[in-house]
Amino acid sequence: MPTPCVHDATRPGALGQRLIAALLLIAVLIPAAAADPADFEPGVELIRENSFKSLEQGVGLVAASGDPRARALLTALQATELHLRKSDGALVIARPGAAGLDLIDPLTGDSMGTADKGDLKRIGLNNRLRGQVRAAIAGLNLAHPDAAVRLSGVNAMLDKLDPDGVALLRARLDAEGDDSVREVMTAAIALADLASPDASRRLEALERLDGSTHPAVRGGVQRLIAGEPDPEVLATANRVLRDIDFKRDLYGLAETLFFGLSLGSVLVLAAIGLAITFGVMGVINMAHGELMMLGAYTTYILQQLMPEQIGLALLLAIPAAFLVAGAVGVLIERGVIRFLYGRPLETLLATFGVSLILQQLVRTLISPQNVPVANPDWMSGSWQVNSLLSLTMNRMYIIAFCLIVFAALFLVLRRTNLGLQVRAVSQNRAMARAMGVRSARVDALTFGLGSGIAGVAGVALSQITNVGPNLGQTYIIDSFMVVVFGGVGNLWGTLVAGMSLGVINKILEPWAGAVLAKILVLVFIILFIQKRPRGLFPQKGRAAEG
Amino acid sequence: MMNRNFRAPAAALAAALSLGLSTIATAADTIKVGVLHSLSGTMAISETTLKDTMLMLIEEQNKKGGLLGKQLEAVVVDPASNWPLFAEKARELIAKEKVAAVFGCWTSVSRKSVLPVFEELNGLLFYPVQYEGEESSKNVFYTGAAPNQQAIPAVDYLMNDLGVERWVLAGTDYVYPRTTNKILEAYLKGKGVAEADILINYTPFGHSDWQSIVSDIKKFGSSGKKTAVVSTINGDANVPFYKELGNQGLSAEDIPVVAFSVGEEELSGIDTKPLVGHLAAWNYFMSVDAPANAAFIKTWHGYIKSDKRVTNDPMEAHYIGFNLWVQAVEKAGTTDTDKVAEAIIGLETPNLTGGKAVMLSNHHITKPVLIGEIQDDGQFSVVSETEAVPGDAWSDFLPGSKDIIADWTPPISCGNYNSVTKTCSGQNF
Incomplete structure (x- = not known):
């Protein structure tokens, strides 16, 4: 596990890079002193040459020119929209349009007609250039009218502070109207003041940094502690560091909890269909994982059918996957399982065979390779609570989705006629039949419902893991584990078991490692089942004894 | 009854399996x-x-x-x-x-x-x-x-060209990553990297929940020193790993990942958006411009x-x-x-x-060893290329094998000849 590391003096290797960054920032950030609009045109020429070396110089010149067109040009370069037209070597911004790619002149903003992908040569970047372009845009962003853009600019500068950047921040601080931007600016300036030779200024800066959660602040305070001669400043610095560490631990805990709940909701989603087929009906369905796989492939096929509407395809995939997996489930029940009720071992073997057939079917019909399922934009990225805690969007959607599916299933079983019949048949088949329930039909529908839910879970899984023929195998063991741990036949048990296994796993993971954590969880479940063979929430009554 | 019910899936299974064969x-x-x-x-x-x-x-x-x-x-x-x-x-x-x-x-x-x-x-x-x-x-x-034709040159590139000072060695838990990471750890320490600047992490096959590990990497990389991940993560598990990196906001400029098991074939099955700029070390890329x-x-x-x-x-x-x-x-x-x-x-x-x-x-x-950066079309653009490197069967950076050489020509004719004691250990491998 990472041990906090005290930052030591600048190493020679990084010096060159920092120097470049510093020079760049001087040039970018103090337009009055160094901006030379005459640099813009030669800079564009260098970019047009399209070699990594010329790009490096060109980007520097363009950024330093202070030309109002620089930002649009660099943004296009960052988004890899900047191209050279092969016919005349003209620099163009190409964006997907109605007919092929729409071309825009990066210097004038005028339309230049359309082109095919083959007519253009893209100006590619490597990591070093990407970093350079990002820093250049960050500098240009400080003067942007939008506060959010300025904030990202200041944040980018805070990661790599240098005297000229600080000078610019000081100059801009008074003019800054937005509170959150001011806050980060103040922190950046205070951070720079930590290096001041004046002890009272260092002390004042420390007071201002107290409670700041930016990672750069912690590094700065640690550096100060390492070389601080003044006892009063040292004491304050230690207190500030303790405060920061306390906050880090607190948010670390919140983060672990979030990770645990999100892992838990994946487990619950995978297990909840099984809670119906295995929990309520008592069928050991080894093909459960493959039903999830079918759901995930349904998502893939819908996305292939409507490549422009990835998000819509994902939403449509939810009912579609329910129908596809549900129908396959009914087929499995009618074709195989109904002959094997009351013979768990044979059901296990038969459904295992079905799972192999489904896997190989997908391999043969679609591809043995994994297939790409895209994330819609609203499911990518994260919600930045503060600089210590960010919650990833896809995980939040999955937690919410899991709870919705659970609630819906719960309502179906408790509030609908089908739910009543399902419970009646599972508790006492003979009596239910005597009351006029067509138990064979109910069996098929119940199995279809459980399978359909598995399909829906597959849609969710397609967003966080690989979609391939082996998708199901990864989750089948976890699913059984959750259902058995929660108590067979109890939906609440499945929810509580899934969530608690997720959280336990994530608490163990940081100190035991991912491999050992998984083993420990398994050992824990084995011991638990020894003590309480019927799981967390055992079913009570005569039906459970049968 | 039981037989009848079993024959159907078994026959279908056999049919399905035989589709793949073409003897x-x-x-x-x-x-x-x-x-x-x-x-x-x-x-x-x-x-x-x-x-x-x-x-x-x-x-x-x-x-x-x-x-x-x-x-x-x-x-x-x-x-x-x-x-x-x-x-x-x-x-x-x-x-x-x-x-x-x-x-x-x-x-x-x-x-x-x-x-x-x-x-x-x-x-x-x-x-x-x-x-x-x-x-x-x-x-x-x-x-x-062999490791000296892939792992070591990749680490050299990160160290010399990108100025990396902190290292995360992340791998799947089996023999290839464990041995490779042992070699890399010895190599890095030999280059003066401190113990505290190396983080080693193993995950099970097909690991799909990378939240905690990526969060650890993020914390490890926030110390101010340039950090990189050397990934021996196998096959499938890479996709959720890169997705999680993207979602937690770690871009290739912040913390580049160099992978030894991610190639064009693996990339063709995934959405490459979150991977752009990350690196892979191979001896061949499809994008290499050569007549052959x-x-x-x-x-x-x-x-x-x-x-x-x-x-x-x-x-x-x-x-x-x-x-x-x-x-x-x-x-x-x-x-x-x-x-x-x-x-x-x-x-x-x-x-x-x-x-x-x-x-x-x-x-x-x-x-030759090629380092490529992943592009958004699933191909690699080569950023570094070495001369042809001879493959070394026994790593020079592991204490147990640095004196051992393999030479199948006379007079040695041995796969594990100890050049110090001048003996062939006689093992068959």
């Missing part, structure tokens, strides 16, 4: 070549392509008139990603089918499983995948990269009847291995194992990146 009927005067790659199970994702590559190479050779005046005949078997079955199928190929050479295996554990069979029956195996080294068998030719490569890609697209299919590093390894074997058989004038094994050492053949591959006396070959 060709035996003819009299042909030279048989065994293809031992999984066509079903977890490894089918990677290995199916290699089976197709071999069939293509054999077809091309037959168009050129075959070998020693005979046609080549492929014998394809499916070890189904099942390690003991690899040994059984290898035995079947050598003992029953009497193949002249076998091209196959992907994972190290499958290679270790077939190794005793090849040594017992004196067969020939060409192994096309990068691996952890620490092995040199009389009967195996390693056409993939263009011709190979054209033949491949023609053979597979789709111009969407990609080529990758292990395919090049099979290309080199197959051509070396063909040359060796022509030189020896026979397919006899011992004579071919003797003839092949020192032979050279063009590789696909415009250089030459030479078979060395330790049964490894020379390869």
Whole structure:
């Protein structure tokens, strides 16, 4: 596990890079002193040459020119929209349009007609250039009218502070109207003041940094502690560091909890269909994982059918996957399982065979390779609570989705006629039949419902893991584990078991490692089942004894 | 009743499995070549392509008139990603089918499983995948990269060109990542990297929940020193890993990841947006601009009847291995194992990146090391390329193996010769 590391003096290797960054920032950030609009045109020429070396110089010149067109040009370069037209070597911004790619002149903003992908040569970047372009845009962003853009600019500068950047921040601080931007600016300036030779200024800066959660602040305070001669400043610095560490631990805990709940909701989603087929009906369905796989492939096929509407395809995939997996489930029940009720071992073997057939079917019909399922934009990225805690969007959607599916299933079983019949048949088949329930039909529908839910879970899984023929195998063991741990036949048990296994796993993971954590969880479940063979929430009554 | 219910799925299963197989009927005067790659199970994702590559190479050779005046005949078997079955199928190929050479295996554990069979029956195996080294068998030719042809140059690139000072060594929990990381850890410490600046992390096969690990990497990388991840994460588990990196806001400029198991084939199955800018180290990229490569890609697209299919590093390894074997058989004038094994050492053949591959006396070959950055079209743009590096079977950075060399030419003729005590340990591997 990472041990906090005290930052030591600048190493020679990084010096060159920092120097470049510093020079760049001087040039970018103090337009009055160094901006030379005459640099813009030669800079564009260098970019047009399209070699990594010329790009490096060109980007520097363009950024330093202070030309109002620089930002649009660099943004296009960052988004890899900047191209050279092969016919005349003209620099163009190409964006997907109605007919092929729409071309825009990066210097004038005028339309230049359309082109095919083959007519253009893209100006590619490597990591070093990407970093350079990002820093250049960050500098240009400080003067942007939008506060959010300025904030990202200041944040980018805070990661790599240098005297000229600080000078610019000081100059801009008074003019800054937005509170959150001011806050980060103040922190950046205070951070720079930590290096001041004046002890009272260092002390004042420390007071201002107290409670700041930016990672750069912690590094700065640690550096100060390492070389601080003044006892009063040292004491304050230690207190500030303790405060920061306390906050880090607190948010670390919140983060672990979030990770645990999100892992838990994946487990619950995978297990909840099984809670119906295995929990309520008592069928050991080894093909459960493959039903999830079918759901995930349904998502893939819908996305292939409507490549422009990835998000819509994902939403449509939810009912579609329910129908596809549900129908396959009914087929499995009618074709195989109904002959094997009351013979768990044979059901296990038969459904295992079905799972192999489904896997190989997908391999043969679609591809043995994994297939790409895209994330819609609203499911990518994260919600930045503060600089210590960010919650990833896809995980939040999955937690919410899991709870919705659970609630819906719960309502179906408790509030609908089908739910009543399902419970009646599972508790006492003979009596239910005597009351006029067509138990064979109910069996098929119940199995279809459980399978359909598995399909829906597959849609969710397609967003966080690989979609391939082996998708199901990864989750089948976890699913059984959750259902058995929660108590067979109890939906609440499945929810509580899934969530608690997720959280336990994530608490163990940081100190035991991912491999050992998984083993420990398994050992824990084995011991638990020894003590309480019927799981967390055992079913009570005569039906459970049968 | 029970029988009746079982017959249906069992028959369907058998039918489904047999779809993957294409064993060709035996003819009299042909030279048989065994293809031992999984066509079903977890490894089918990677290995199916290699089976197709071999069939293509054999077809091309037959168009050129075959070998020693005979046609080549492929014998394809499916070890189904099942390690003991690899040994059984290898035995079947050598003992029953009497193949002249076998091209196959992907994972190290499958290679270790077939190794005793090849040594017992004196067969020939060409192994096309990068691996952890620490092995040199009389009967195996390693056409993939040894650690000094992939891992070490990649670390050098990160250290010298990107100025990386903190290292995360992340891998899947099995023999290849563990050995590679041991070598890398020794190498980094030798370069003066402190213990506290190295974070080693292992995850199970097919790991899909990377939240905590990525969060740890993020914290580890926020100390102000440039941090990089050296990933020996295997196959499938990479996609959720990169997705999580993207979602937690770690871009390639902040913390680049250099991977040894992510190639064009793996990228073709995923949405590459979150991966752009991350690195991979291989000895071949599809994007390399060389005439031999263009011709190979054209033949491949023609053979597979789709111009969407990609080529990758292990395919090049099979290309080199197959051509070396063909040359060796022509030189020896026979397919006899011992004579071919003797003839092949020192032979050279063009590789696909415009250089030459030479078979060395330790049964490894020379390869250039290429570092590529992932592009949004699933291809790599090469950012660094070395001269051809000779493969080293026994790592110089592990205490147990730095004195050991492999040399299958007289007078040593040993796979693990200790150059200090001047003895061959006598092990068969």
